[in-house]
Amino acid sequence: MADLHPQLIDVAFLLGTWTGSGRGEYPTIEPFEFTEVVTFDHVGKPFLAYTQRTRSIATNMPMHAESGYWRFPVPGLVEVVLSHPTGITEIEQGTFTTDLSGVIVIELVSKVISMTTTAKTVTALERSIRIDGDVLDYQVSMAAVGLPLQHHLAARLVRN
Amino acid sequence: MADLHPQLIDVAFLLGTWTGSGRGEYPTIEPFEFTEVVTFDHVGKPFLAYTQRTRSIATNMPMHAESGYWRFPVPGLVEVVLSHPTGITEIEQGTFTTDLSGVIVIELVSKVISMTTTAKTVTALERSIRIDGDVLDYQVSMAAVGLPLQHHLAARLVRN
Numbered sequence: 078m079a080d081l082h083p084q085l086i087d088v089a090f091l092l093g094t095w096t097g098s099g100r101g102e103y104p105t106i107e108p109f110e111f112t113e114v115v116t117f118d119h120v121g122k123p124f125l126a127y128t129q130r131t132r133s134i135a136t137n138m139p140m141h142a143e144s145g146y147w148r149f150p151v152p153g154l155v156e157v158v159l160s161h162p163t164g165i166t167e168i169e170q171g172t173f174t175t176d177l178s179g180v181i182v183i184e185l186v187s188k189v190i191s192m193t194t195t196a197k198t199v200t201a202l203e204r205s206i207r208i209d210g211d212v213l214d215y216q217v218s219m220a221a222v223g224l225p226l227q228h229h230l231a232a233r234l235v236r237n
Numbered sequence: 238m239a240d241l242h243p244q245l246i247d248v249a250f251l252l253g254t255w256t257g258s259g260r261g262e263y264p265t266i267e268p269f270e271f272t273e274v275v276t277f278d279h280v281g282k283p284f285l286a287y288t289q290r291t292r293s294i295a296t297n298m299p300m301h302a303e304s305g306y307w308r309f310p311v312p313g314l315v316e317v318v319l320s321h322p323t324g325i326t327e328i329e330q331g332t333f334t335t336d337l338s339g340v341i342v343i344e345l346v347s348k349v350i351s352m353t354t355t356a357k358t359v360t361a362l363e364r365s366i367r368i369d370g371d372v373l374d375y376q377v378s379m380a381a382v383g384l385p386l387q388h389h390l391a392a393r394l395v396r397n
Contacts, residue, residue, distance in 0.1 A: 146322035156353035158320035162306035166326035189351040193316035
């Protein structure tokens with residue numbers, strides 16, 4: 078295994094495989110529950126490789142997936158590049174902070190969202206992530222198909 | 238293993254792990270040679286999950302990587318969503334055709350390229366891929382850092 082790049086030392090708390098479950102909702106769809114696996118990996122370069130997959134709890138069939146890279150060019154800043162099999166690419170940027178009790182909070186807002194010709198329209202995404210040791214809670218808000226930004230996903234993951 | 242989604246039957250020729258080597262050049266950098274691993278995978282849904290990694294032949298250190306999804310919404314059409322750890326997301330679209338001898342040609346042109354705040358500027362990418370059985374040859378052209386679209390990468394991969 079390669080040594081961790083110096084730019085990643087402050088964010089080593091993300092590394093590993095996180096699993097858990099969550100719940101999704103949006104006005105245009107039925108609410109749904111899912112299991113989730115997230116991985117953060119590194120190769121010695123100044124970024125984390127990221128993958129995410131969910132499965133329906135009701136049917137155990139694959140639901141969402143996304144993959145991309147997390148960059149930390151300046152201490153406290155985060156740049157995320159992602160693609161989604163729904164035909165969407167996304168750049169999110171934001172900050173991470175650590176409070177006095179060691180809880181890490183990452184707040185990300187979409188900078189650019191682009192779509193293939195046949196993809197549904199997504200216009201904004203926001204992620205709020207809270208990491209307390211080996212427990213990661215996140216919430217995602219989304220503006221899509223003409224609707225304003227609103228709560229879409231919440232999940233709790235635990236590092237394996 | 239999930240059954241292949243009907244939209245993927247025509248593109249099953251991509252599935253698997255491809256390895257090989259190639260050469261890159263651009264006016265702003267020294268030419269370089271690399272080994273490469275590409276994977277195309279599926280989960281039963283109408284897209285292929287894609288990853289790519291290269292390593293320097295000179296140093297064996299990781300070089301480029303990219304990950305994303307390939308979609309085939311209509312026979313003969315391809316939509317690709319990708320992200321790069323250099324802080325770039327990319328949508329490429331194009332066609333695939335099969336000639337009388339069974340050689341498959343995929344031609345992709347970037348539709349949208351977006352960058353994080355600290356990424357270098359890439360304005361256009363084009364990929365030309367030729368698959369003859371278990372041999373895949375590709376060429377990538379790139380317009381970046383103010384320079385016009387021009388040859389950047391060529392590689393030959395073989396399916397494992």
